[in-house]
Amino acid sequence: MGDRFPRGRTAVAGAATFGLGEAPGFSTIELAARAVQGALADAGIALPEVDGLFIALPDDLFAGLSLAQYLGVHPRFTDNNRSGGASFMSHVVTAVMMLDAGYLDCAVIAYGSNQRSSGGRLSTPARSDRWEAPYAPLYPLSSYALAAARHMHQYGTTREQLAEVAVAARRWADTNPEAFAKGPLTIDDVLSARMISTPIGARDCCLVTDGAAALVLTRTDRARDLRRPPVPVLGAAAATWHNAISQSADLTVTAAAESGPRAMAMAGVTPAEIDVVQLYDAFTINTVLFLEDLGFCAKGEGGAFVSGGGIAPGGRLAVNTNGGGLSCCHPGMYGLFAMVEAVRQLRGEAANPIAGAELALAHGNGGTLSAQATVIFGSAATV
Amino acid sequence: MSGAAQHWDEALAAGRLLLQRPVGGGAAVFPPREFAPGSGAALEWFEPSGRGTVYSVTWVQRRPPEAPYNVVLVDLAEGVRMMGRVEGVGEDGLQIGMAVTARIVAAGPDGAPLVVFDPLPEGTR
Numbered sequence: 001m002g003d004r005f006p007r008g009r010t011a012v013a014g015a016a017t018f019g020l021g022e023a024p025g026f027s028t029i030e031l032a033a034r035a036v037q038g039a040l041a042d043a044g045i046a047l048p049e050v051d052g053l054f055i056a057l058p059d060d061l062f063a064g065l066s067l068a069q070y071l072g073v074h075p076r077f078t079d080n081n082r083s084g085g086a087s088f089m090s091h092v093v094t095a096v097m098m099l100d101a102g103y104l105d106c107a108v109i110a111y112g113s114n115q116r117s118s119g120g121r122l123s124t125p126a127r128s129d130r131w132e133a134p135y136a137p138l139y140p141l142s143s144y145a146l147a148a149a150r151h152m153h154q155y156g157t158t159r160e161q162l163a164e165v166a167v168a169a170r171r172w173a174d175t176n177p178e179a180f181a182k183g184p185l186t187i188d189d190v191l192s193a194r195m196i197s198t199p200i201g202a203r204d205c206c207l208v209t210d211g212a213a214a215l216v217l218t219r220t221d222r223a224r225d226l227r228r229p230p231v232p233v234l235g236a237a238a239a240t241w242h243n244a245i246s247q248s249a250d251l252t253v254t255a256a257a258e259s260g261p262r263a264m265a266m267a268g269v270t271p272a273e274i275d276v277v278q279l280y281d282a283f284t285i286n287t288v289l290f291l292e293d294l295g296f297c298a299k300g301e302g303g304a305f306v307s308g309g310g311i312a313p314g315g316r317l318a319v320n321t322n323g324g325g326l327s328c329c330h331p332g333m334y335g336l337f338a339m340v341e342a343v344r345q346l347r348g349e350a351a352n353p354i355a356g357a358e359l360a361l362a363h364g365n366g367g368t369l370s371a372q373a374t375v376i377f378g379s380a381a382t383v
Numbered sequence: 384m385s386g387a388a389q390h391w392d393e394a395l396a397a398g399r400l401l402l403q404r405p406v407g408g409g410a411a412v413f414p415p416r417e418f419a420p421g422s423g424a425a426l427e428w429f430e431p432s433g434r435g436t437v438y439s440v441t442w443v444q445r446r447p448p449e450a451p452y453n454v455v456l457v458d459l460a461e462g463v464r465m466m467g468r469v470e471g472v473g474e475d476g477l478q479i480g481m482a483v484t485a486r487i488v489a490a491g492p493d494g495a496p497l498v499v500f501d502p503l504p505e506g507t508r
Contacts, residue, residue: 130388131465131466132466134490134495134497135454135467135468136454137441137454137466138443142441142443142454145441146439146440146441147439149441149479150438150439153439153479153480194444195444196443197442197443197444197454198441198444198451198474244466245466246456246464246465246466247414247464251438251456
């Protein structure tokens with residue numbers, strides 16, 4: 001048994017972002033709360049109706065409790081999942097099950113971070129473990145560098161191909177008013193940027209921004225009576241194979257190779273049917289790995305897949321249509337922002353709309369290519 | 384009586400690199416566990432050959448004049464993977480697939496023992 005999923009029976013009823021880019025003067029909980037306010041207004045749901053809170057904050061290990069207190073609600077359940085940037089996709093799994101079971105009626109998933117304004121660097125309580133720390137890898141960057149180096153060695157992937165990922169993200173961001181990093185970016189710009197931990201240079205890395213996001217989920221029958229078109233959840237799966245990068249059996253294959261097929265099986269869809277793809281691109285290698293692991297191309301062919309503007313506007317697949325973590329925003333844990341963009345695409349309200357999009361995939365990554373979680377959203381017509 | 388990690392630390396301090404393996408045979412285990420991951424089988428300690436192969440490598444850049452340093456993943460001949468660094472090589476002299484051998488050094492201000500790796504001559508495994 002396992003993986004029984006209530007396909008389409010729950011839906012996103014509201015979505016919002018707040019303070020993307022720079023939000024000086026705000027605390028993380030303030031940013032998260034403002035995003036919740038926006039998502040509830042979007043759904044047309046009043047605050048007292050919220051009975052489930054799902055949140056992870058960079059600086060508050062008891063964030064579920066803090067958010068309940070801040071919002072002034074008495075949730076039946078709080079979930080403070082800490083699987084890094086994949087936490088929010090895991091939240092969807094739990095929220096969907098609890099809503100469908102009737103344990104909850106209205107679930108809110110939220111995130112907020114002021115890492116750009118407060119420190120200017122990635123805000124995370126996570127560290128290298130005791131078996132890795134003595135060798136001083138940059139956490140988490142060097143872990144991804146080790147994966148990129150291995151992928152290059154094993155499959156001939158080049159730095160130019162990785163740079164294509166950053167350039168494509170920038171081209172999507174250029175036409176997204178919400179995106180933080182805009183303007184010309186060439187392959188050469190990426191290649192000549194300051195090297196940090198070979199083969200990852202500064203332009204292979206996601207942004208450090210502030211920002212908050214929130215989703216409101218209800219059962220689909222209720223969502224149909226609300227303000228906005230419901231965006232049903234068709235499938236959602238989380239997979240974890242390790243924590244530390246040194247314990248990954250194969251640095252060229254992530255647990256997305258499990259979470260993706262499981263989520264797509266629940267949804268009854270294949271990669272070829274997905275219209276728009278949102279991937280957690282903490283580093284350029286992530287996008288290549290996830291395109292392969294999720295089945296959009298064969299293992300080892302991700303570099304060729306993204307080449308020649310393959311995932312840029314007008315390319316073979318619409319990937320990270322908001323500009324992603326590389327050029328739209330990266331407030332420390334990006335997973336929720338990928339889902340907000342997926343929802344906006346299916347509602348036809350994205351800054352870079354993909355015409356006729358009916359199926360969207362959002363994929364979250366946590367830790368050092370450790371936790372992987374995939375969510376498939378559909379339009380109302382897919383249920 | 385202690386946890387497996389403390390036992391490993393004490394052995395390393397005494398100059399011995401230890402791994403574990405299931406008592407009845409099976410894949411070697413690192414980092415140290417209380418029982419075999421995946422199966423729960425009882426484990427015993429053994430001393431590996433110390434030989435391994437570089438599985439991946441990154442050079443962490445620093446502000447000049449500080450030189451870059453390497454961080455590697457090494458697959459030991461016995462089948463486990465460890466993070467480490469390779470001593471005495473520059474960026475051109477360290478490749479994935481290179482044969483290395485483990486050595487225990489005193490590292491850090493407190494002189495804590497640390498496993499590092501030295502290159503082996505070409506053709507050795």
